[in-house]
Amino acid sequence: MWTRGLLAALFLVSLGLAQPRTNVRFTLDFAFQGPTAPFLLALDKGYYAAEGLNVSIDRGFGSADAISKVAAGNYDMGFADFNTLIEFNTRNPNNQLLAVFMVYNTTPAAVFTLKGRGIARPTDLAGKTLAAPVGDAGRRLFPVFAEAVGLEASRVNFINVDVPLREPALARGQADGITGFYFTSFLNLRNLGVRPEDMVIFRYGDYTQDLYGNAVVVRRDFAQANPQAVAAFLRALVKGFKDVVANPDEGIAAVRRRDGLINEALERERLLLALNTHVLTPDSRAFGLGSVRRERVERNIRAVAKAFELPATLRVEQVWSDRFLPPLAERRVSGPAR
Known part of the structure; x- marks a missing residue:
């Protein structure tokens, strides 16, 4: 009886293993x-x-x-x-x-710029140029951020860059700022030799908690x-x-x-x-x-x-x-x- 029960259990296990994934x-x-x-x-x-x-x-x-x-x-x-x-x-x-x-x-989206670029608060982005890939979430969410801080999104110009060129565009002065995920752009900029104390960061989540x-x-x-x-x-x-x-x-x-x-x-x-x-x-x-x-x-x-x-x-x-x-x-x- 015990052997028969064990065989039955093993049979059921084998059936389970044989089920298509x-x-x-x-x-x-x-x-x-x-x-x-x-x-x-x-x-x-x-x-x-x-x-x-x-x-x-x-x-x-x-x-x-x-x-x-x-x-x-x-x-x-x-x-x-x-x-x-x-x-x-x-x-x-x-x-x-x-x-x-x-x-x-919370959204990791953020705007990054550098000290000396004349951008101390989000509304200072008016008339400035930001670099980002077309599909970047921070770029696509920028109108939501702009609405939250009282900035007309249309007054900010975006230029298209490939992902590997985003942070270099800011570091080399080819753009006034960039959009990107906080944990991505922060470390990428630091890896390019930009000191954290020289970064100006506007994290979207600090301005809109929704x-x-x-x-x-x-x-x-x-x-x-x-x-x-x-x-x-x-x-x-x-x-x-x-x-x-x-x-x-x-x-x-x-x-x-x-x-x-x-x-x-x-x-x-x-x-x-x-x-x-x-x-x-x-x-x-x-x-x-x-x-x-x-x-x-x-x-x-x-x-x-x-x-x-x-x-x-x-x-x-x-x-x-x-x-x-x-x-x-x-x-x-x-x-x-x-």
């Missing part, structure tokens, strides 16, 4: 850098596979590009700026995406057809975040496996800046990783709709769903990351 094609918002470590470490440690998923992760080329590629079906899920998603969903009502896990509880940052996004049709896969992806990702917070070096090793040329010390610092400034916030500590506050999302939507002069103001359910989040107990995390 759900493919999930995932795009990041940018290159393989420190802040992407939780996604990559979850893959390397088999967390996605243990959830029955076959996950592939590609680098990205900006939030707007990531959202467009997910919407087009090139990817099933992605990592992208929530505000860019609001704009996309408003302009594409028949092809909307959903944010299902808020990673950056804006969220990057989130995990998914196509609606994929989420509807594969709700268990979306929930499984988030369970695995939470484990990746917890591991990286507990051991940042392990996360950086996962990044290095994708790009052996990274500056590990720099990327570790970038990771810690992202985690401790934008992920491990009072809200995420109170409500768990990945969560949002509904009233704040509503204000976020209204701010984006006004600044972008969008034709409609979306409901929360048109941009966000918490139905795939793991239970709060699983999403609690201690910190800060060191």
Whole structure:
């Protein structure tokens, strides 16, 4: 009897192992850098596979590009700026995406300039020239920032630069300022020899507390057809975040496996800046990783709709769903990351 029961159990286990995995094609918002470590470490440690998923992760080329590629079906899920998603969903009502896990509880977008450029406060940007890639989230969000500080966005000129040339454009005097993520441009400028005390930084989150940052996004049709896969992806990702917070070096090793040329010390610092400034916030500590506050999302939507002069103001359910989040107990995390 015991042998028969054991054989039956082994048979059930083998059936489970034989079940086909759900493919999930995932795009990041940018290159393989420190802040992407939780996604990559979850893959390397088999967390996605243990959830029955076959996950592939590609680098990205900006939030707007990531959202467009997910919407087009090139990817099933992605990592992208929530505000860019609001704009996309408003302009594409028949092809909307959903944010299902808020990673950056505050937007990392910022304007950087240097002392001596005549810019001491945000309104001094009037008549100045900023350099940024076309799809840069900080550039796309600039009208929201301008609205918050009482600046006419049309009075600021933008020039297009490729990502590697953004910070050099500021350091060499080719532009009065740049837009970029705080933890990216700060470290890149410092790496170019710019002293932190010579930087003038306007972090969007210091002027408008309503804006969220990057989130995990998914196509609606994929989420509807594969709700268990979306929930499984988030369970695995939470484990990746917890591991990286507990051991940042392990996360950086996962990044290095994708790009052996990274500056590990720099990327570790970038990771810690992202985690401790934008992920491990009072809200995420109170409500768990990945969560949002509904009233704040509503204000976020209204701010984006006004600044972008969008034709409609979306409901929360048109941009966000918490139905795939793991239970709060699983999403609690201690910190800060060191």
